[in-house]
Amino acid sequence: MRRYAFLALVVLTFVWGYNWVVMKIAVQYAPPIEFAAYRLLGGGILLFIIMMAMRRPLRPRYLRRFILIGVFQSGGFVALAMWAVLAAGAGKVAVLSYTMPFWVAILAWPIFGEKLQKRQIASIAVAMCGILLIMDFRHAKGSLGADAIAVAAGVSWAIGVILAKRLQMRYEVDVLELTTWQLIFGGIAVGIVALFVPEHATHWTPTYIGALLYNIIAATALGYLLFIFVLRQLTAREASMGTLLNPILGIIAAWLQLGEAPSAIEAIGMGLIVLSLAALTLEQQRVSDNE
Numbered sequence: 001m002r003r004y005a006f007l008a009l010v011v012l013t014f015v016w017g018y019n020w021v022v023m024k025i026a027v028q029y030a031p032p033i034e035f036a037a038y039r040l041l042g043g044g045i046l047l048f049i050i051m052m053a054m055r056r057p058l059r060p061r062y063l064r065r066f067i068l069i070g071v072f073q074s075g076g077f078v079a080l081a082m083w084a085v086l087a088a089g090a091g092k093v094a095v096l097s098y099t100m101p102f103w104v105a106i107l108a109w110p111i112f113g114e115k116l117q118k119r120q121i122a123s124i125a126v127a128m129c130g131i132l133l134i135m136d137f138r139h140a141k142g143s144l145g146a147d148a149i150a151v152a153a154g155v156s157w158a159i160g161v162i163l164a165k166r167l168q169m170r171y172e173v174d175v176l177e178l179t180t181w182q183l184i185f186g187g188i189a190v191g192i193v194a195l196f197v198p199e200h201a202t203h204w205t206p207t208y209i210g211a212l213l214y215n216i217i218a219a220t221a222l223g224y225l226l227f228i229f230v231l232r233q234l235t236a237r238e239a240s241m242g243t244l245l246n247p248i249l250g251i252i253a254a255w256l257q258l259g260e261a262p263s264a265i266e267a268i269g270m271g272l273i274v275l276s277l278a279a280l281t282l283e284q285q286r287v288s289d290n291e
Helices: 002-026 032-053 064-088 090-097 100-110 119-133 142-171 175-196 206-233 236-243 245-259 264-290
Strands: none
Touching: 002 064, 002 090, 002 206, 002 236, 002 245, 002 264, 032 064, 032 175, 032 206, 032 236, 064 142, 064 175, 090 142, 090 175, 090 245, 100 119, 100 142, 100 264, 119 142, 119 264, 142 175, 142 264, 175 206, 206 236, 245 264
């Protein structure tokens, strides 16, 4: 099964990595918040149908907690990432959004008492330097706000991860159930926000419909199912290191298809963040193995 799990991880990496380009294309036809709501609700409904087919319990067992996790881990992350990619490069947004592990490490200290080790602190410090280089305050012009929103997407994702971790520490939680309901509740929350945000009308072109279907079916429903399978078959380190390739593929795909070549400073910043993510992941796994 491990061989199939590694194959699933490769597929997942390409699906999620390329989706940053698909998202960039989609926001040319539809408001980002509205698109995010469609993606989350569509993916959640598909997973709900799968739960019905598997005869799983359909009532959310931890309603309030599922809502909170959905608002931050699904709703906040996807909506903010979509908003950021509207004005900034898809590859850059991918890297800034994937700073989530750094914010988790920082938040876990006061919440769970998980003190940061020296190597973790060093990784976070290097990543912060990378973020500053990417944002490049002196030459950012109109992209600075979008860069900040992309970082906020990573922070929202981290808050959702912390909430999910607290839930799993107290109760035995079915991952498919949690994933399904967080997508649905996140989609509802984002949909409500979209109703009050004045935006242009959606242009339902074949390109947009294709981008939406890719996000609902491949990037969301199939993507989360593959990730659940990978987590069950591989170690956390193997799964985490595999998903680190997502922003790298996002950068490459955006460069090749959209012509979004990062500047020298942005490239250095992106490299620092990716290397820091790898170092942080390895260090966290080492700490877990020694506990």
